[in-house]
Structure formats: structure tokens, C-alpha cells
Amino acid sequence: MHPAATDTTRGTVIRADRLAFHPEGPCQVACAVGPHLGARTIRLDVVRIPAGATWKRPSGTAEENVAVVFQGTGQATSGRHRRPIAAADAVYAPTGDDCELTADRDAPLTAYVWTSRLLPGRPRATAPRRFTSLWDTTAQLTGFTGTGQAAPPARTATMNFLFWPGTGSPQLCLHCGVMQPGEYFSVHVHPHSEEAFIAFEGSGQLHLDGRWIDAEAGDVLYAPPGVPHGTRHPAQDAAAPRFVTCGGPTPFDPMLYERAGLSSEVI
Template sequence: MATAVGPHLGAHIVRLDVVRIPAGTRWAPEDAAAEENVIVVFAGGGHATSGDEKSDVRRSDAVYAPTGDPYTLTADASGELTAYVWRTTLRPERTPGTAPRRFSNLWRTETQLRGFNGTGEVAAADRTATMNFLFWPGTGTPQLCLHCGFMEPGEYFNVHVHPESEEAFIAFEGEGQLYLADRWYDAVPGDVLFAPPGVPHGTRHPQDDPSAARFATCGGPTPFDPVLYQRAGVSTEVR
């Protein structure tokens, strides 16, 4: 296990770990129930538990474990499982949802944000990406969230800031670029971006070839930023 985002980068709210589980073995972190956790399977497969619920998982599947509930990941006998794990300690003023969604997938399209023009730090591009909301207040998550932004060639998720949130996200699929502070950086699957509160960031697919594979990222601001849901026209109330 490696910590991609944590105190060594100045993160005080969110931590992002990379976990590799050998074939046929189970990972059950002892301190999981003390935190809110979101897990995305990056490679391999197996099954996961969250509280009393269980599901098979493969690449792009996601798991949510609310504060108070443990979770486990078990790799198939045929190969190791690699996952990214977002962790946070729930703030006292935040109340868990009553029946949170525990399993999802990055390509779930039921709730989306389209046409996001950023927050004005950098001139906005007209061709905007689409973002899926997987775990968010509408599914019962009070502090963490999980979004998947996907970009066809030439599309942007425009540069923006979160005034009070730390954001950690990963490049999940394809090749593109990540913006941080004042410049663009090339990114491939597995690369990680961390933006402290108030630091501009965004993503884009800079290629012109319309046949190029899409570029996708996943993660989200912690605590969740209500502006994203307000822009999408959905409630910010934790269900």
C-alpha cells in the first residue's frame, strides 16, 4: 500500500491510498470503521463488503463505506486487485445518510453535470465534459463524494476552485491533461492530482483526432462542494 495523497502533500482532510491485494487474499483495514471510505477498483476483480452488504467488483466498480461500518476487499484467485481508497474523518456537524448507496460504477449515468464553465480563474472552453455523480449527498454521503468526469477529444472540465475543500482525483482511462495552479500537466491512468482549497484545477482532452479514446478521471472534493450539485440542478441535502 502507498499513500498518494496525505499529510506529506499538505492534505489535512482527505487521504488517498493505493492498495494492491495479492490473488486469493483479503484486505480488511482495522481502522476503516472510524472513517468514511470510498473505494474504486483500478485493476483486477474479486468481491467487496460494506457493512452487511456484499458485491462482486471489477475495474471501474466503486464501494462506499460510511463512518461506523467496516469494509473488505478480496481478490480473485486468478490475479491481484488494485484499488484507490479515499478516506476522511467525518466532521462533527455532518450527519450520515439514512440508507446510503454502497456500490456503484464510474459509468453510472443517472445523475450528471453537463456544461460546467468553471469558476472564472481561466477562460472557459465551449466544449465541456460530462461528469457522473456516483456517491454524493443524493445517495447519502455526508462528506466524501465520488464523481467520474469523461472527456471526448477537445472537451474540458473547466478550471475551477473549491474554497473549503481538498480535492484528490486520479486519471482512470485514456490520456489527457490535468490543470493545477497555473499550468497543464500530461496524465495517464494512475496519475494523481491533489488541489488544496482555493487552488485552481481542471482536466482536458487536448487531442484533435475525433477517433482518439476518451479521457476519464475520478475522485472529488472533500468535503463535497455544493456548487457542483447546484450547477447540475440537484439537491445538496444528504439523504
């Protein structure tokens, strides 16, 4: 496969083993996507929390946070709301609310955290969804054939909508793509959104600007506005483990919800 891009104006793939961590209190944090890649609306951090420790991101009046547990168990707080969490659980902290993650006493916790400053004019929900799981199938996109940058595949993957306008998220979103062997989430572009997503489970390939790149769990893709991207599970063995990704465009792209026959109005 081709190596990851070095010209970050066209996006890049960041390998999990190449992340540079720095201390933040008792925790270790690596900025995978942010201004160093030219990102203007999205930041994606990887947070390692030691057993029994707490990581907290205070939210400003115009900032949203979404956290996905990659490994471990613990507790999550979104504003005044608190829940137990485990791998594949997700937390949304709307503007003005803190996002806090605490690892259980017997093991560390690793989470990926998306952060965005709310753009002017974005509405705010009064009772947004705060907790969910990557496996929530309540709202989905199936049969997605892309936006014309590549020929549509024969087998399309399924995308779960987890945090999106229909759950009260005005800008940040979280989607989960579940691919069985031979399935694609078709190549597409977001004209006005930055895309940041991770390979969450299994092995597969990420498309970035005309290239397919091998990916393992923990790897990150960043695509600026207008840069083609997608995912696929190229395995030929039908019994191979699934390939799962999660993340999404920021600000959310109404096109995805329109393709699913859903409203993109914030509720």
C-alpha cells in the same frame, strides 16, 4: 509540458510510477495523498492485493471510505453488504462500517481508496448507496464553465455523480469525468475542500494552479482549498480513446450540485 509541482502547499501531481509502496499484511499500499502533502481532510491510498488475498480497512466511528477498482476482479464488503467487483466499480463504506476488498484467486486487484474522518455536525444517512460504477449516468453535471479562473472552453465534458449527498454521503464524494477528444472539465476552485482525483483511463492533461500537466491512467492530482484545477482531453483526433478521471472534493462542494440543478442535502 511543465513538470509536477514541488511546492505541495499549492498542490501536486503524483505519477503512478513514483508511488512508494509498503507491505500491509499480504498487500502493498502506497499513500498518494495524505499529511505528507499537507492534506487535512482526505487521504488517498493505492492498494495492490495479490490473487486470493484480502485487504481490510476497519472504519472508526467517524471515518468514511470510498474504493474504486482500477484493475482486477474480486469481492467487496461494505459493512454487512457484499458484492462482486471489477474495474470501474466503486464501494462506499459509511462511518462505523469496515471496507474490505478481496482479489479473485486467479489474478491480483488494484484499488484507489479515499478516506476521510467525518467533520463535526455532518449528518449521517440511514441507507446510503454502497455500490456503483463509474459509468452510472443517473445524476450528471454537463455544461460546467468553471468558477472564473480561466476562460470557459468551447466543449465541456460530462461528470457523473456517483457517491454524493443525493446518495447519502455526508462528506466524501465520488465523481467521474468522461472526456472525449477536445473536451474540458473547466478550471475551478473549491474554497473549503481538498481535491484528490485520479486519471482512471486514457491519456489527457490535468490543470493545477495555472499549468497543464500530461497525465496517464493511475496518476493522481491533489489540490488544496482555493487552488485552481481541472482536466482536458487535448487530442485532435476525434477517434482517440476517451480520457476518464475520478475522485472529488472533500468535504463535498455544494457548488457542483447547484450547477447541475440538484440539491446538496444529505438524504
